[in-house]
Amino acid sequence: MSGSHLLPQIAEPAPMRVPAHEPLVEVWRGEMVEGLHHGSAVLLEPDGRVRLAVGDIEAAFYPRSAAKPMQAVAMVRAGLDVSDDLLALAASSHSGEAVHLSGARRLLVSAGLGEDALRNPPDLPYDPVEREAWLRADRQPSQLAHNCSGKHAAMLVTCVAARWEHDSYLDPRHPLQVAVRTTVEDLTGQRAATVTADGCGTPLFGISLRGLAHAAQRLVLAPYGSAEHRVAAAMRRHPEMVAGSRRDVTTLMQAVPGLLAKDGFEGVQIAALPDGTSLALKVADGADRARLPALLALLADSGVAPDLLAPFAPADLRPAQALTPTRTDPTEKP
Template identity: 60%
Template sequence: MFSTSLADAPVVRAPRHAPVAQLVRGGVIEGVHHGSVVVLGADGAVKHRLGDAEAAFYPRSAVKPLQAVAMLRAGLPLDGELLSLAAASHSGEERHLAGTRRILELAGLAEDDLRNVPDLPFDPAVRDTWVRAGRAPSRLAQNCSGKHAAMLWTAKLNGWSLPDYLDPEHPLQRAIRETVEELTGQRVARVTVDGCGAPLFAISLTGLARALSRVVTAAPGTPEARVADAMRAHAEMASGATRDVAALMRAVPGLLAKDGFEGVQVAALPDGRAVAVKIADGADRARVPVAAAALALAGVDSALLAEFSGAPLLGGGVPVGSVRVVDGLGAA
């Protein structure tokens, strides 16, 4: 069982990462990815770990489900596709842009009210089409725009100021911090600014896994359960049609998963089993197979995870190797 009291903030230190994946080409180890992994059982206890799961780190966009929970607690009236979008790192597809416009419309706001940074769409194919059409970076296309639209609406509903909604001392951001601390079970170690401009809180990898476990095991109808239900039912709205995190949720029944920049992945099963991964160099090619291996350690059928077990390395256009998870991943 999880404790309801808050632990001290995780220690800020150089993380003690360990090798988690190897690039093997022609039978020779060509490169090594370091990182950290933690696997929690349904009872919340650490079942497996590798590297440094207790040092402070920035979860990046993997924290978005917790931000969405905080906004629902503050009165945000979203569910379904639009709630999934509020917790999204979206690909910039037309449905994502239309959904963000809809949230702003429901709030009586406009794109100019957004304070996230302008950017091109995240998905490479969508981005190429966007650029060929001569379109410039925009706040709407940036992958966090759904979250920012939801933040604005939450602030407006509560009578809070809008232009400074990203200030860490804004009532909205204080409410988000309180929710992050409650769900992770630990105090925030540091506060900085994420790429989109929103406050970003340093927690531990174990705290991140614990938080998502609490989200998926919450009682029906609670803000936590509403976020989990929305993201699982509308995985492509929380990511995109071609994204590995959406494919992972489709492959594993009941799984809630969220990725984050710099090699972060968190996932939780309906009974509370949860995993969290941080790849030290931020490489997605290691994030996916390491997360799949962690889920296997959590008890997920390996057959469901086969397509995520390792990307091939090509030579002359044909596979000559692969990214392989290290032996002993998850040693207690």
């Protein structure tokens, strides 16, 4: 079943405004709420209808690294043809483990390029354990260690495959980035509201949470052989490449059959189940600690078995009432 019928035309850009966020996650200490994270979230039915909306799901925002699956789709459409593990790495925010660094090198070597072709900034590995080991070995920040190096390496491979000049592959006017914008607008069903640069230097487009959830839905409902299907299949077959062995995105995809998930900086998360149920959320203050409990609440509302989700639930962070509509007493501890 294709999800293309859900978005028959490209809509106008999402409005740029201060989002009307609502409480998403409570921080408990003892017998009372000590803190509160606001945000917005949307849960879509398989047919595209909104099952649950919290906050402002129509305002433009930046999806950050949750946009990477869409960028990977654009690359496949433009001619990227690599193994599934490397395609998953292209859609990743990797931890900097050995498997990720070797994968990024493999991508570069396949295009006859070296690490110096990357245009992302140098960094230390994202995972704290890997970062500590890196520093103990007195290693310096490198472009390959940056959590976005898989995406950047794949962008370079795409440029070589399409016979595009690759030195300026991050320029919004470059054919690759024009293709990415076209794909983002196709998958979300709306024109980009604005464009800026992400932390790694890649063009980043402003869209709505509803549009982002639709894009996740398009990936899991896409027909076999399509670029969307290839990216979704690669990410689900190789969740270890999408994040890392100590990251919740990877372990959740390993625990929940058929789950597609991708996180992003500033408290962004997307997820979709094989039947097309999909979600997107944004934590207003960007706190990553609030992202997981909000995600778990939405997955529970999607029908994921509680025993699969229970091991991931932090003891002191709980979804607010808006994300748990069956709760009758908002002060009652689960």
